[in-house]
Amino acid sequence: MSDVIDKMTSKMADWLSGEGRDSDIVISSRARLARNLLNFPFVDRSTEDQQKTILSAVLSAAENTEFLKNALYFDISSVNELNRQFLVERRLISTDFAEGENPRGLLVTADEQIGVMINEEDHLRIQVIHSGFSLEKAWYDVRQLDQELSSYLDYAFSERFGYLTACPTNVGTGVRFSVFVHLPALTFTKEIEGVFSEMIPAGIAVRGFYGEGSQIIGNFFQISNQYTLGWTEQGILDRLIPLINCFITKERSAREHVRNDQRVTIEDKVFRAQGILTKAKVLSFIEFLDLLSALRFGIDLDMLPKIDGRIFNELMVLTQPAHIQKTEGKVLNELERDILRATLVRGKLNLN
Amino acid sequence: MSDVIDKMTSKMADWLSGEGRDSDIVISSRARLARNLLNFPFVDRSTEDQQKTILSAVLSAAENTEFLKNALYFDISSVNELNRQFLVERRLISTDFAEGENPRGLLVTADEQIGVMINEEDHLRIQVIHSGFSLEKAWYDVRQLDQELSSYLDYAFSERFGYLTACPTNVGTGVRFSVFVHLPALTFTKEIEGVFSEMIPAGIAVRGFYGEGSQIIGNFFQISNQYTLGWTEQGILDRLIPLINCFITKERSAREHVRNDQRVTIEDKVFRAQGILTKAKVLSFIEFLDLLSALRFGIDLDMLPKIDGRIFNELMVLTQPAHIQKTEGKVLNELERDILRATLVRGKLNLN
Numbered sequence: 001m002s003d004v005i006d007k008m009t010s011k012m013a014d015w016l017s018g019e020g021r022d023s024d025i026v027i028s029s030r031a032r033l034a035r036n037l038l039n040f041p042f043v044d045r046s047t048e049d050q051q052k053t054i055l056s057a058v059l060s061a062a063e064n065t066e067f068l069k070n071a072l073y074f075d076i077s078s079v080n081e082l083n084r085q086f087l088v089e090r091r092l093i094s095t096d097f098a099e100g101e102n103p104r105g106l107l108v109t110a111d112e113q114i115g116v117m118i119n120e121e122d123h124l125r126i127q128v129i130h131s132g133f134s135l136e137k138a139w140y141d142v143r144q145l146d147q148e149l150s151s152y153l154d155y156a157f158s159e160r161f162g163y164l165t166a167c168p169t170n171v172g173t174g175v176r177f178s179v180f181v182h183l184p185a186l187t188f189t190k191e192i193e194g195v196f197s198e199m200i201p202a203g204i205a206v207r208g209f210y211g212e213g214s215q216i217i218g219n220f221f222q223i224s225n226q227y228t229l230g231w232t233e234q235g236i237l238d239r240l241i242p243l244i245n246c247f248i249t250k251e252r253s254a255r256e257h258v259r260n261d262q263r264v265t266i267e268d269k270v271f272r273a274q275g276i277l278t279k280a281k282v283l284s285f286i287e288f289l290d291l292l293s294a295l296r297f298g299i300d301l302d303m304l305p306k307i308d309g310r311i312f313n314e315l316m317v318l319t320q321p322a323h324i325q326k327t328e329g330k331v332l333n334e335l336e337r338d339i340l341r342a343t344l345v346r347g348k349l350n351l352n
Numbered sequence: 353m354s355d356v357i358d359k360m361t362s363k364m365a366d367w368l369s370g371e372g373r374d375s376d377i378v379i380s381s382r383a384r385l386a387r388n389l390l391n392f393p394f395v396d397r398s399t400e401d402q403q404k405t406i407l408s409a410v411l412s413a414a415e416n417t418e419f420l421k422n423a424l425y426f427d428i429s430s431v432n433e434l435n436r437q438f439l440v441e442r443r444l445i446s447t448d449f450a451e452g453e454n455p456r457g458l459l460v461t462a463d464e465q466i467g468v469m470i471n472e473e474d475h476l477r478i479q480v481i482h483s484g485f486s487l488e489k490a491w492y493d494v495r496q497l498d499q500e501l502s503s504y505l506d507y508a509f510s511e512r513f514g515y516l517t518a519c520p521t522n523v524g525t526g527v528r529f530s531v532f533v534h535l536p537a538l539t540f541t542k543e544i545e546g547v548f549s550e551m552i553p554a555g556i557a558v559r560g561f562y563g564e565g566s567q568i569i570g571n572f573f574q575i576s577n578q579y580t581l582g583w584t585e586q587g588i589l590d591r592l593i594p595l596i597n598c599f600i601t602k603e604r605s606a607r608e609h610v611r612n613d614q615r616v617t618i619e620d621k622v623f624r625a626q627g628i629l630t631k632a633k634v635l636s637f638i639e640f641l642d643l644l645s646a647l648r649f650g651i652d653l654d655m656l657p658k659i660d661g662r663i664f665n666e667l668m669v670l671t672q673p674a675h676i677q678k679t680e681g682k683v684l685n686e687l688e689r690d691i692l693r694a695t696l697v698r699g700k701l702n703l704n
Contacts, residue, residue: 264633264634264687264691265634267633268632268633268634268694271631271632271633272627272628272631272632274627274631275624275626275627275628275629275630275631275632276624276627276628277627278627279623279624279626279627280620280623280624280627281616281619281620281623282616282617282620335616339616342620
């Protein structure tokens with residue numbers, strides 16, 4: 001299993017391609033469904049034996065689907081700590097799932113665009129991620145997979161509430177759509193807080209780099225729907241997409257504004273970032289993301305020559321602590337990681 | 353007069369040459385004497401007419417001396433604000449002298465190594481500055497000039513106290529020796545506070561970039577004797593020089609220590625400074641001095657190729673706010689100065 005993870009280290013997920021609509025702002029789009037099996041208690045109330053039964057039921061079902069028949073499977077209990085952290089950084093599992101003790105597993109396709117966590121908060125957490133602003137495509141795929149799985153699995157479903165989930169915020173459709181966005185101009189002009197507070201009553205949640213409860217770094221945000229009950233999936237999507245379009249428009253207009261009115265301040269920020277990325281010998285992950293954000297901003301404003309979006313997106317993954325250690329093939333302390341990160345970045349960005 | 357100052361802008365003082373003993377640590381050495389004329393009240397108690405009389409007496413005396421017969425003279429009352437600030441940045445006059453209202457003047461040699469402020473706190477403040485660790489040479493010169501002047505002027509002198517001065521801290525010899533030093537390693541290792549507190553009981557005063565009451569920036573310090581009474585000038589010098597040698601030794605040993613034990617952290621600091629100086633579009637004077645200090649440190653540790661010490665020393669002068677404005681030939685706001693400073697630095701350091 002460790003071998004499989006080692007191989008994943010050198011290959012990147014397809015959703016990091018930097019392609020798709022508005023991919024200078026929307027890095028990726030994700031649809032995820034929460035599902036539970038009929039006749040089994042939710043994960044936090046079920047026994048280990050019940051969870052093992054759930055695991056094998058899901059695995060058997062998955063084998064019969066077009067989407068997952070060739071998927072990789074990880075029995076998380078037998079994955080070591082560094083590799084679990086690696087899967088978190090890959091955005092394939094949640095931190096809670098990595099730290100859990102119960103029988104649980106991950107199914108993931110080789111392109112890493114489709115994944116299923118089994119026995120996380122719900123029996124199944126099915127996710128599809130695509131590059132760019134492509135929520136409809138993610139929704140289409142996740143729905144297909146869900147339909148395939150539902151031929152082999154009996155889901156807990158109530159006529160009144162819809163899909164039943166461990167946490168009430170997921171009851172109903174069980175769907176969460178989210179986009180991972182880069183909003184440097186709105187952050188720079190400080191408009192972002194105003195925009196976010198406008199959006200919250202409209203049912204939008206804004207989260208940090210690693211999703212729920214995580215820190216905001218490098219001007220990267222996760223924006224998702226807050227409510228899952230009382231709307232159809234399409235209804236949620238139809239409300240969410242215009243709101244995200246609104247973020248995109250506001251970000252573009254803020255970019256235009258700073259390009260014209262604060263050019264020297266932005267240039268200073270952008271070129272300093274370039275200078276530091278070129279010269280630093282020690283780089284923390286957080287500082288790196290801040291600098292990468294500035295560099296990306298400079299490219300988006302045509303102050304620097306274009307760099308392939310894939311390089312940026314992959315670097316955000318590769319520079320994470322577990323990835324640095326997997327690449328080096330050993331456990332490292334923070335300073336060792338920060339030194340290797342600085343070297344890696346210089347090489348990948350071809351800054352010399 | 354403004355013409356003369358305009359010419360000074362493009363020519364630098366000889367004491368910035370970066371030559372002399374230990375000039376990687378001791379940038380310059382200064383000896384200054386406080387003198388007052390017999391039969392005149394101290395400046396803060398004298399009338400405008402008395403001060404004018406003092407002024408002409410000193411100017412007549414100066415014309416007869418070898419040292420000052422070709423000196424430039426500035427009637428400070430008729431020097432505009434920017435030019436007065438320029439003379440402060442040149443270290444030829446004090447801030448108080450620049451801001452004063454009374455009849456006062458500055459005599460200065462073309463190489464800017466010898467200057468006399470007339471009607472500052474004392475009737476005469478005679479200073480000599482030389483490059484490197486050269487207090488004896490500065491003392492020799494200032495004593496010669498003082499002897500020449502004393503043939504034409506009657507100094508206020510008491511057999512019991514020595515030379516009488518407006519402030520008791522100068523009574524006695526009226527001498528202050530000071531060195532302008534760069535101590536990046538002691539600052540980096542945080543040993544500096546310990547070293548300073550050791551030195552204070554020995555009669556050493558440590559001041560910031562612009563001397564008394566000024567901020568410490570860029571790891572540059574002014575170290576001087578605190579006491580002037582009860583010792584001969586030579587006695588003060590004989591005590592002070594070993595103490596400064598002790599600073600130099602401690603700084604060298606700290607440099608050795610960090611070069612061996614904290615190489616990557618220092619390299620990171622040094623190369624980041626290089627990266628920022630190469631790329632920044634906006635640079636405040638304080639940030640510039642911090643970065644220059646790091647660059648200089650990197651050169652002293654052989655991490656970067658040598659740069660002529662004169663370039664460093666001159667840049668510290670040329671990048672000051674009034675110098676930026678004099679060079680540009682007009683009054684500028686802070687952002688305008690910061691932009692020009694960044695451009696100037698890139699050009700002078702040949703960083704591209």
